[in-house]
Amino acid sequence: MLSVASKRDLRLDLFLGLTLWLIFLDHIPSNAVSWVTIRNYGFSDATEIFIFISGYTAAFVYGRTMDEHGFIVSSARALKQAWQIYVAHIFLLIFYLAEIAYVAQRFDNPLYTEEMGILDFLKEPDVTILQALLLKFKPANMDLLPLYIVLLLGFPPLLWLLLRSPSFALIGSASIYVLMWWFDLNLPAYPNGVWNLNPFAWQLLFVFGAWCALCGAESLGRWLNSPAIVGFAGLYLLLAFSIVMTWYFPLLRSYVPRIVGEVIYPIDKTNLDVLRILHFLSLAVITVWCVPRDWRGLKSAIFWPTIACGQHSLEIFCLGVFLSFAGHFVLTELSNRVLMQIVVSVLGIALMVAAATMISWYRSVERRGPGPRPPGATLGLAGGEV
């Protein structure tokens, strides 16, 4: 059986923190600052990074627990974590409902009679709230936590398998991905359709992250830095970038041969299109190439705020979702000028950093202080605590 490495890779916290910022920026609609986020320059977006790193850290943290305390204890911890995230999701849903109810009461405009139909579900709260509790109701931009809950529920048996036969677990995960495409597997949603982030598809990145944490990083490490792989990754990123530019500048469209369009579209986010996986992997290869594990910059003060956010990912993610609601509210009620968008974005990130700092401080006090440690108060979204 594999044993879990003892030292945590700070790069993961750095990029997880960065991802949380990007998700926050992307979730404020019509935000000028979100032009900096990676989804505008390639096929994949922050979701891929988030799920991959979450898988990695989950394997790292729960793997250690499984080493020390066995299968039952680590499973119980993963399930408890899933429950906490479920509660957090329902908590955020209240803000979403509040915003919708507010708009329903105050806003009327003859241009938008059709759009205001989104408020109709307020007319039957009994059904809506029940469906929301079952995770079948899909509020906009709130797909990530339900996906994460499902992934955590399936995690204990997966980890058990990963610790015994990592390659077999990875092959199993890939098979589920293939079967998902073959049979169109997904979870049902309300009022119709399916989940926006298909768990049968996205588990692949999660398992791949976990696999990297337990053994893959070492076995891949040797050829990850080979010029051929780095070159291919760079080329793919460049290609994706040029394709995406044609979405913004119609005049560039004529340069894309028709056959390319036939092959690549639609680039499916719900079912984690292969093009998106490749894009994420290329990004990862280039990142690992640019930022080695023992890079001194990781310890510098500049990156500390980002790393702090990454280390408390559950709290900071939820805060980010809340702040993006609040930010949108400010932009619609006060002013939507670009300056205001920048202020809202910067302020939001500052608040996320402040919250992460406070949590870090509080936990360190708890650990040092006299008296018993409060039980089990230490796991971030991906078991993010060191």
Place this chain on the structure above:
Amino acid sequence: MRKFGTIMLVLLALAGSAWADEPAECSVAEHFVENPIPLPRAGKGLEAKRLDILVLGGGSSMLPGASGESKAYPSRLQNVLAQKLPNVAIKVSVDTKARRTAAEALQAMPQHLATAKPNLVVWQSGVIDAMLGVDPDAFNATLNKGIETANAFGADVILMNTQYSPRTESMIALSAYLENMHWVALQREVPLFDRFGIMKLWSELGTFDFFSATNKLDTAERVHDCIARLLADLIVEATKTAAPPVESGR
């Protein structure tokens, strides 16, 4: 990124002022209807001095009130085109129905195509599908099927995407539907009338205020007027270039 391009193009458009006959509030978005894709069937109709258009749409192709229909963009399109193409018989027939998904519009399509016999279909869709969370793949397939159906009846298609609606932006997840419509347009080589992009630009430039709560129709009418004018520009340009493109390098 998009903004930078937009600003540059707006400056160019203003400097060139090539669209002097239009209200400035409309023409700031003129670069959105620059479109390299021809409409051969509509172009042929134009040669025969006949342009029959079917507008297939949902609630955002209508305006409320007794005179709503005459003030919404489809009937304005008829007037604008009649001015721009004085020697052509223009007929715009309308099939709009509130709260209709793309799939429901597709169902109604053959019948309308058979009765109206248009040579051009303007298909406005997307927002209801987004609100109901229809599978984006299924939405994509429906659009493809609709284009095939219209082509089989001898009509070209222009796709029109959703409105930009800042108040409901954080509640309706539009992006998958906007993207799929965009991709279908690219794959099928049909023009996309980017109403979302146009309205968003207007909002950014302060041309129109889409935030205010009002039940007055004045802004809504001006918006529909501009949409009709821009759509007419797209149609006129695309039917002009309807001749098969000259093969280069031979």
